[in-house]
Amino acid sequence: xxxxTLTIDGKEVSAAEGATILEAASDxxxxxxxxxxxxxxxDVGACRMCLVEIAGTPKLLPACTTQVSEGMNVTTTSERxxxxxxxxxxxxxxxxxxxxxxxxxxxxxxxxxLAYRQGMDHVRxxxxxxxxxxxxxxxxxxxxxxxxxxxxxxxxVCWHIEGAGTKNVAGRGAKAQIxxxxxxxxxxxxxxxxxxxxxxxxxxxxxxxxxxxxxxMERDRSKLEFIVTAREKKQWIP
Amino acid sequence: xxxxxxxxxxTRIEGHAKISIYLDDEGNVSDxxxxxxxxxxxxxxxxxxxxxxxxxxxPRICGICPVSHLLASAKAGDAIMAVAIPPAADKLRRLMNxxxxxxxxxxxxxHLSAPDFLLGWDTPPPRRNVLGLIAANPDLARAGIRLRxxxxxxxxxxxxxxxxxxxxxxxxxxxxxxEDGRAKIRAWLPEAGATARTALxxxxxxxxxxxxxxxxxxxxxxxxxxxxxxxxxxxxHGGKLRFTDSSGSIIADQxxxxxxxxxxxxxxxxxxxxxxxxxxxxxxxxGMYRVGPLARLNxxxxxxxxxxxAELKAFKKxxxxxxTSSFLxxxxxxxxxxxxxxxxxVLLDDPDLxxxxxxxxxGINQLEGVGVSEAPRGTLFHHYQVDRNGVIRKMNLIIAxxxxxxxxxxxxxxxxxxxxxGNDIPExxxxxxxxxxxxxxxxxxxxxxxAGQMPLHVRLVAPDGTxxxxxxxx
Numbered sequence: 001x002x003x004x005t006l007t008i009d010g011k012e013v014s015a016a017e018g019a020t021i022l023e024a025a026s027d028x029x030x031x032x033x034x035x036x037x038x039x040x041x042x043d044v045g046a047c048r049m050c051l052v053e054i055a056g057t058p059k060l061l062p063a064c065t066t067q068v069s070e071g072m073n074v075t076t077t078s079e080r081x082x083x084x085x086x087x088x089x090x091x092x093x094x095x096x097x098x099x100x101x102x103x104x105x106x107x108x109x110x111x112x113x114l115a116y117r118q119g120m121d122h123v124r125x126x127x128x129x130x131x132x133x134x135x136x137x138x139x140x141x142x143x144x145x146x147x148x149x150x151x152x153x154x155x156x157v158c159w160h161i162e163g164a165g166t167k168n169v170a171g172r173g174a175k176a177q178i179x180x181x182x183x184x185x186x187x188x189x190x191x192x193x194x195x196x197x198x199x200x201x202x203x204x205x206x207x208x209x210x211x212x213x214x215x216x217m218e219r220d221r222s223k224l225e226f227i228v229t230a231r232e233k234k235q236w237i238p
Numbered sequence: 239x240x241x242x243x244x245x246x247x248x249t250r251i252e253g254h255a256k257i258s259i260y261l262d263d264e265g266n267v268s269d270x271x272x273x274x275x276x277x278x279x280x281x282x283x284x285x286x287x288x289x290x291x292x293x294x295x296x297p298r299i300c301g302i303c304p305v306s307h308l309l310a311s312a313k314a315g316d317a318i319m320a321v322a323i324p325p326a327a328d329k330l331r332r333l334m335n336x337x338x339x340x341x342x343x344x345x346x347x348x349h350l351s352a353p354d355f356l357l358g359w360d361t362p363p364p365r366r367n368v369l370g371l372i373a374a375n376p377d378l379a380r381a382g383i384r385l386r387x388x389x390x391x392x393x394x395x396x397x398x399x400x401x402x403x404x405x406x407x408x409x410x411x412x413x414x415x416x417e418d419g420r421a422k423i424r425a426w427l428p429e430a431g432a433t434a435r436t437a438l439x440x441x442x443x444x445x446x447x448x449x450x451x452x453x454x455x456x457x458x459x460x461x462x463x464x465x466x467x468x469x470x471x472x473x474x475h476g477g478k479l480r481f482t483d484s485s486g487s488i489i490a491d492q493x494x495x496x497x498x499x500x501x502x503x504x505x506x507x508x509x510x511x512x513x514x515x516x517x518x519x520x521x522x523x524x525g526m527y528r529v530g531p532l533a534r535l536n537x538x539x540x541x542x543x544x545x546x547x548a549e550l551k552a553f554k555k556x557x558x559x560x561x562t563s564s565f566l567x568x569x570x571x572x573x574x575x576x577x578x579x580x581x582x583x584v585l586l587d588d589p590d591l592x593x594x595x596x597x598x599x600x601g602i603n604q605l606e607g608v609g610v611s612e613a614p615r616g617t618l619f620h621h622y623q624v625d626r627n628g629v630i631r632k633m634n635l636i637i638a639x640x641x642x643x644x645x646x647x648x649x650x651x652x653x654x655x656x657x658x659x660g661n662d663i664p665e666x667x668x669x670x671x672x673x674x675x676x677x678x679x680x681x682x683x684x685x686x687x688x689a690g691q692m693p694l695h696v697r698l699v700a701p702d703g704t705x706x707x708x709x710x711x712x
Contacts, residue, residue, distance in 0.1 A: 102294045214294040214404030
């Protein structure tokens, strides 16, 4: 496969053809903020946190779904990008009911960590305060839609690592939500294998072990990567 | 013409409130009312949450007594799971509650109430506060602040932080006491005991010069409610409920918290967001009862530790049967601090406190649970109803300050009747009325957690004071 040479933040890097800007940046030691990206499953460009500037293109593009090309000049950090990232975070917080202080993921939440890192000190938009339910019909796990950012990590791990296809997305726009099977309570799902990969993948407190209390949800993502590596490369590296 | 004296806001209490005093044509007090003007809504917005989350959500009701809500909520959760929690967890919860009672009582006495009777009722308000106390008696003020710190440190050592620790959970607690933590608490004990003793001796001196206050600051017959142990011993976390009357007779004993609805009714008042619970068999408002330090010392037969028991004996002599003056809440509070320090000392030697077996695990085994614990201000009830999955469907909280509501109104009226004559309203009178409220150390943030349609009482009053039209919605 031909290698492509490009510039990221003034640094000359080379990446394999078909690689994404996110992969190329990561290989070059440049970290981009991400939320929907998860090692082991394909990217969907849902959260827009990894937006970058590409010389010659007026619009911002997500690094996780944009492939590298020869001579590309990418900027990952600029005032404009910072403003947009902060805005995206504020919109995420305003859209649902994220109450860190009493959340099971407090202290271990990717959304919270990013908000700290990006310097989100307040939210400029009116909170929507939508009414969402908590589904704790499953004997082991719970899903709180109030804390969901629709990154679809859970859907992707369910379909493409576990292969059960239990988790899906239903609805459009602000009414979009993660569902189980054909929109039934999780505890009544015929397909769920109780594997818990979705819980491990969740970046916020939306998916949790039943009975977890404040700050108790810590995720172990290495197991997901372990399975993918074992399956694709036939290497069992814990 | 009839007049209304308005004290707004009432200061040095936890929360926001106002007092109305109604005067008749002769300028005498006809009635008085303590209005709580805060509105919170916790009972409503907790609906739909898993019951396991409530020990972290409900403590947010208050920054002064979060531990009280934490423990009552965890106990309600234990009831829903239908488990007996590990003995170590019970002891650790007790240890934290003792710390909570000490820190809150120290705050009430040194920061909020003492400036009135130590600096003098007629000291100008800018100096009649904890800063004034620091200026006048720095050693006492510092000791008082440190006594509060002792209680806060117990909470932090166990729960990781002083305010809103997410530590007690349905089924037990999340972490044990460590050896370091135990040593840290133990090092505080001599100082805490000494400060409590100094404060109590000081208050006894104060009391000699405050016969009038003792007589009129809420001195009236009422019932008293508190937790007691199986043999009538002072309780703060376990035990069962006991009602006594002002003659000291037990009128109901060893009542189970889960059947609280059989003996406690809740009246809703038009002029306040604060509900007014009453003892059901006597009805409203005759079933007025008081909770908190005064009530706990009235309902118990003994405390169970030597220094506190000696003080209890002397305290009980202040009343015939029961001690009925709300001014003596301060006295009771200081005896309770002594009791707590003694109990912490006894508890610390228990090897169970370092145990790792702390959390019982169970599903939903009952669709209803009641948790009761003694908050510093009085008996606290958390009542949850859940669906099969443990999602809260209905929630009711009965808070100490609410249970003292009727008594607080009567206290305000009693004080006002003594001090208000016609148009002369001295500042000291206003502060005495406020202090009548402070005796109860009310926590209004805690007590106005309800939501729903407020009863509305609208009156059209003509200039001569006659009511032209009256509309009531309940």
